[in-house]
Amino acid sequence: MSNELLEDLIGKRRYLHENPELAFEEFNTTAHIKKWLEAHNITILPLDLETGVVAEIKGAFAGPTIAIRSDIDALPIKEETQVPFKSKTDGKMHACGHDFHTVSILGAAILLNDQKDKLHGSVRFIFQAAEEIAQGAKIAVEKGALEGVSSIFGMHNKPDLPVGTIGVKSGGLMASVDKFKIKFNGVGGHAGIPHNAIDPIVIASQYVTSVQTIIARRLNLFDNAVISITSIHGGNTWNVIPDSVELEGTVRTFQPDARAAIPDLMKNLAESIAQGNGGSVEFIWDDYLPVVNNDANLEEIVRKTAADAGYNVVDGVPSAGGEDFAFYQTYIPGFFVWMGVNGPQEWHHPEYDLNEEAIKVASEYFAQLAVNVLSK
CATH class of the missing domain: 3.40.630.10 (Zn peptidases)
Structure with a gap:
């Protein structure tokens, strides 16, 4: 040149x-x-x-x-x-x-x-x-x-x-790049009377820690993947249990098999935790980039x-x-x-x-x- x-x-x-x-x-x-x-x-x-x-x-x-x-x-x-x-x-x-x-x-x-x-x-x-x-x-x-x-x-x-x-x-x-949104639904109520409510914050908190077991215990040791929850929103005041909590985040992978497996693993875990606490869940997955x-x-x-x-x-x-x-x-x-x-x-x-x-x-x-x- x-x-x-x-x-x-x-x-x-x-x-x-x-x-x-x-x-x-x-x-x-x-x-x-x-x-x-x-x-x-x-x-x-x-x-x-x-x-x-x-x-x-x-x-x-x-x-x-x-x-x-x-x-x-x-x-x-x-x-x-x-x-x-x-x-x-x-x-x-x-x-x-x-x-x-x-x-x-x-x-x-x-x-x-x-x-x-x-x-x-x-x-x-x-x-x-x-x-x-x-x-x-x-x-x-x-x-x-x-x-x-x-x-x-x-x-x-x-x-x-x-x-x-x-x-x-x-x-x-x-890496492949995928996005997810999860909405945990409970029953709102008085913060001092939680037995009359179904607390979605407790449900969401269990999920945030448990979801990392997918990487540690459900995927092959030689797969490269990460699940990051980057946004949590729920409630608007100090003495009220909210009706719902919403999470957002991303998953990055390098192996097609891992990418294919993770959405169902995440969804099944979310449903299990929500149902075990009397709540429900809405799970949205976005295949963003291979x-x-x-x-x-x-x-x-x-x-x-x-x-x-x-x-x-x-x-x-x-x-x-x-x-x-x-x-x-x-x-x-x-x-x-x-x-x-x-x-x-x-x-x-x-x-x-x-x-x-x-x-x-x-x-x-x-x-x-x-x-x-x-x-x-």
């Missing part, structure tokens, strides 16, 4: 950073991505997307179509960095590095466009909206973004890895591309965070890597930042990965 192109991409990243847009509000971001692609005569596919862009470079030779994906949305966070290009919109920030992802994959597209006469196949670029609310990938697939695509590749920046380091791991890299499950057949070429380019390849350490790249992997084989950016803070922190030299690494890596996959 030339210094001129790198400086151009850095400028584009800073523009996006100054002008963050939340999920499904990325109209300006979308318009600029289209303009930047069109400036290099890269074809934009006419998909019916309100926000987000899908583009494609067709090689001179016949071959498969692969995809490279970036997310483009920001977060509802007030930026606290001191960079001169900090967010101009109060309460919105690129605190997860999607501005970096966008220009890096744009850079890969520009590099590949310059060598399309050597490509054996096509490369599709998915600049996806609404990753932060786990809806963008679903809509992109519904609109045809994966039509004819044989495999897909993507990345997430990793602030705790140095620039030039790429984390690679087949299997589960980012696990980012990297295809083992792609690991060798992903690793070799990085190593041959002189990058430091390390084993990717799994994260219990979620990523809707996983949704694409339920349709076609895919591989998601960690890209080192040497940042001062973790994702979603108001002082999140990164080393912009990582743009060059990411752009060149994905351009070469596409060439290698299509030549295989």
Whole structure:
């Protein structure tokens, strides 16, 4: 990559950073991505997307179509960095590095466009909206973004890895994410006369402690899972037993069998405790995101591309965070890597930042990965 192109991409990243847009509000971001692609005569596919862009470079030779994906949305966070290009919109920030992802994959597209006469196949670029609310990938697939695509590749920046380091791991890299709501119903009454009531606070309290036995005693020792209850609401004064208590929380897993088993285990336990105390329960489960499950057949070429380019390849350490790249992997084989950016803070922190030299690494890596996959 030339210094001129790198400086151009850095400028584009800073523009996006100054002008963050939340999920499904990325109209300006979308318009600029289209303009930047069109400036290099890269074809934009006419998909019916309100926000987000899908583009494609067709090689001179016949071959498969692969995809490279970036997310483009920001977060509802007030930026606290001191960079001169900090967010101009109060309460919105690129605190997860999607501005970096966008220009890096744009850079890969520009590099590949310059060598399309050597490509054996096509490369599709998915600049996806609404990753932060786990809806963008679903809509992109519904609109045809994966039509004819044989495999897909993507990345997430990793602030705790140095620039030039790429984390690679087949299997589960980012956890499945599921949500639940539980309402324990009792019978309200006087706090001093509890025998005439059915106390849902007691029922809920038993459940909060007992539910952890599902992880400790009902799942396989080698399964990775966590159940976190993050919200409890019940009652509104000191001397009245309420009618109900509501709980909310999340479950994170890496193994499909564990993910499939946990909802019934949680529901059965809730019903048992509620009925044992004379109450009842309403249990709502939301299948939010599957696990980012990297295809083992792609690991060798992903690793070799990085190593041959002189990058430091390390084993990717799994994260219990979620990523809707996983949704694409339920349709076609895919591989998601960690890209080192040497940042001062973790994702979603108001002082999140990164080393912009990582743009060059990411752009060149994905351009070469596409060439290698299509030549295989």
